[in-house]
Amino acid sequence: MLFKQIRANTRKFLRFFALIIYYGFAQYLPSQPRPGWRMSYFVRRIIVKLIFKKCGLDVIIKSKAYFGKGNSVVMGNRSQLGNNCKVESDLIMGDDVVMGPDVIIMSSAHAFEQLDVTINRQGSLPRRPVTIGNDVWIGTRVIILPGVTIGDKAVIGAASVVTKDVPPRGIAVGNPAKVIRYRGDRLTNGQDSCLRNC
Numbered sequence: 001m002l003f004k005q006i007r008a009n010t011r012k013f014l015r016f017f018a019l020i021i022y023y024g025f026a027q028y029l030p031s032q033p034r035p036g037w038r039m040s041y042f043v044r045r046i047i048v049k050l051i052f053k054k055c056g057l058d059v060i061i062k063s064k065a066y067f068g069k070g071n072s073v074v075m076g077n078r079s080q081l082g083n084n085c086k087v088e089s090d091l092i093m094g095d096d097v098v099m100g101p102d103v104i105i106m107s108s109a110h111a112f113e114q115l116d117v118t119i120n121r122q123g124s125l126p127r128r129p130v131t132i133g134n135d136v137w138i139g140t141r142v143i144i145l146p147g148v149t150i151g152d153k154a155v156i157g158a159a160s161v162v163t164k165d166v167p168p169r170g171i172a173v174g175n176p177a178k179v180i181r182y183r184g185d186r187l188t189n190g191q192d193s194c195l196r197n198c
């Protein structure tokens with residue numbers, strides 16, 4: 001019991017220390033292609049391992065990625081947080097997720113239905129984590145709203161606002177994001193068969 005308590009406190013302390021190092025220094029280190037990016041990725045990888053709830057192998061955290069306290073972030077192997085992204089901590093991400101810059105992933109919202117109380121006094125709705133599957137590409141400046149699930153192998157087009165779940169392999173674009181086609185379609189209808197054969 002005492003051992004467990006000591007271990008929990010040590011973990012808390014390390015996480016706190018890692019957050020200070022990350023937000024005070026490591027987040028500003030360069031990203032590819034600026035010189036020194038390899039070292040930066042290595043440093044940030046070690047730091048987030050102490051912060052995140054679960055962190056896979058070879059993750060990439062690009063410059064100025066914000067993830068709140070990070071203690072509810074789950075990141076799979078080889079997945080990325082893009083330059084200048086903003087993640088509200090509650091995020092479950094699979095393996096091999098690629099992320100463009102300036103992505104925003106929300107998990108909280110204000111309560112606002114009561115008309116006789118101002119919004120700033122209504123508190124928040126319960127947090128709803130965002131779930132992202134394996135092998136997903138999230139384009140530049142995408143916004144993902146609370147509770148959304150993005151299926152395996154999906155693609156989200158630049159500047160899209162994702163308000164609803166995206167099915168596996170779906171390529172979703174626009175505001176609100178809608179599926180325009182499915183990944184792999186162009187390979188199977190022969191239109192882009194060169195991609196397979198070249």
Ligand SMILES: CC(C)(COP(=O)(O)OP(=O)(O)OC[C@H]1O[C@@H](n2cnc3c(N)ncnc32)[C@H](O)[C@@H]1OP(=O)(O)O)[C@@H](O)C(=O)NCCC(=O)NCCS
Pocket residue numbers: 098099100101138139140141155156157158159160171172173174180
């Ligand atoms: C989503 C994306 C991959 C789609 O590629 P694609 O399947 O080749 O799509 P197409 O170019 O054939 O476009 C299909 C239709 O969707 C529209 N569309 C494509 N991307 C869109 C976007 N991001 N937002 C709104 N509409 C979009 C096109 O205008 C086209 O519309 P139309 O049929 O009315 O002419 C690509 O457009 C995109 O947004 N890439 C992200 C780039 C990026 O963020 N890079 C950062 C590096 S990590």
